[in-house]
Amino acid sequence: MGGADIERLIALLARLPGLGPRSARRAALALLRQPQTRMLPLAQAMEQAARSVRTCSSCGNLDTHDPCGICADLARDRAVVCVVETVGDLWALERACVHRGVYQVLGGTLSALSGTGPDDLNLAPLLARLEEGGVREVILALGATVEGAATAHWLQDRLAAYDVPVSRVGQGVPMGGALDVLDDGTLAAALTARKICS
Amino acid sequence: MGGADIERLIALLARLPGLGPRSARRAALALLRQPQTRMLPLAQAMEQAARSVRTCSSCGNLDTHDPCGICADLARDRAVVCVVETVGDLWALERACVHRGVYQVLGGTLSALSGTGPDDLNLAPLLARLEEGGVREVILALGATVEGAATAHWLQDRLAAYDVPVSRVGQGVPMGGALDVLDDGTLAAALTARKICS
Known part of the structure; x- marks a missing residue:
């Protein structure tokens, strides 16, 4: 050719x-x-x-500076830490402009299949922040997968010692989604997460 | 981000x-x-x-040499010239190993919409080869589109003066294609191109 x-x-x-x-x-x-x-x-x-390109030593984001633009931004609320699996997830949340705190990128999820254990997750900077104090909330924004759920459970246990509220992002019907095209798991999660309106 | x-x-x-x-x-x-x-x-x-990367001055192919590997290959039959629209078309035919002659890449089709006229097509090397003599057949392998058909018609007229057989690739049902998913134009072409089997 x-x-x-x-x-x-x-x-x-x-x-x-x-x-x-x-x-x-x-x-x-x-x-x-x-x-x-x-x-x-x-x-x-x-x-x-x-x-x-550098990996931010504070949160694990990819940027041309270390600390990254988000960690260095004084306008961000350093007391609210959102835990995500990958840099791609962090970028997605940043595009949506829905989180004004900082991040912790785990770099993966616990997975027996791929041999990823607790020591393989980038968790030390978050633990150091929690030790220092001043963290008001840890938001677990992990995927709604088996591995994501297992990792979230393990993190809840791991972080219980620090006496800081740990929350998980809501699950349910995605915006614009019709119910009849959703899988059973999403429908079950949406029903479980129902809220009384009146 | x-x-x-x-x-x-x-x-x-x-x-x-x-x-x-x-x-x-x-x-x-x-x-x-x-x-x-x-x-x-x-x-x-x-x-x-x-x-x-170089554009082959002989056929219009892209290669790291000029003439390109195909034009320089002494095993190719220089008497059979296959006319294609783009380098991508040439590569597709080469992958299929169905043409052992050489090529002429037009670089486009006649199109009033995009303002492509006869002078914009890379035809001069083919005309020079025809002037020299020794060409046994010109195969028009142009797309089955309005522009491809118009260009093929125009080329047939343009090449008529050289007294060399000009052929066009067959049209019809693509390999593996079921008839009920094909468009009307393909079905019409397939019926028109039917051959008696016995």
Whole structure:
């Protein structure tokens, strides 16, 4: 088709999540058609990001600074810590502008299958904050999966010693969701989480 | 979320075909988690390809050499020229290993809508080959679209002067395709292209 360099580019693009061999070829072609205006800027953005990216030693977020922009932001409420599984979850909450506190990124969930135990979770900074005092609430925003629920249970036990309220995000019908397309688990959770309106 | 460098990386990834804002964020996160082992190799592959990619002056293919690997391959039958719209079409035919001749990449189709006229098509190398003589057949492998059909008709007229057989790829039911999911145009083409079996 088009030389080893092009084959190698396609192979590396195909390893990105969301791209398969076919879409990697399309992406490679789009880049190859505009090497100067599209491919080199992307390559340079990658090198720049690879050089500058840091894991925040305080919360586990990815940013070009350590501490990250959220931890360094004096307007954020450091007394409310939201625990999430991944940086992607943190970004999702930030896009929704629904949390004005800070975060703790666990970097995963407890999972016997993948061999992730308590020591593999990035929990030490949160425990240190709790030791220091001044934390008003810990919000567990973990996924509604078996592993997420198990991790939330384990965290509730682990954090009980600190005498700080620990909450979990609500479960139920997603916004815009019709009931007849929801799975049984979501319907059960929604019924259990029902509130009296009047 | 994560600094200007990361925002810029996501914005550039989101411009790739097949990636939207959401999948660009997922791809960026996957790269940011492994800056040394995933992001830098991809960035370097892009820079390398951007530097080395050439448009074949003979057929219009993209390769790291000019003439491209296909045009330079002495085992290919230079007397049979397959005319395609894009480099992607050429690659698709190469993957299928169904054409042992050479190619001519037009770089588009005649289209009043996008203002593509005969002068915008990369046809000169094919005409030069026909002038030289030695071409046994020109195969038009253009898309079964309005523009593809119009371009094929125009090419048939344009090439009539050279006294070389011009063929068009067959149209009909795609392999593995059930008739009841096909559109009316494909069914009509399939019926028109029917062959007597016995």
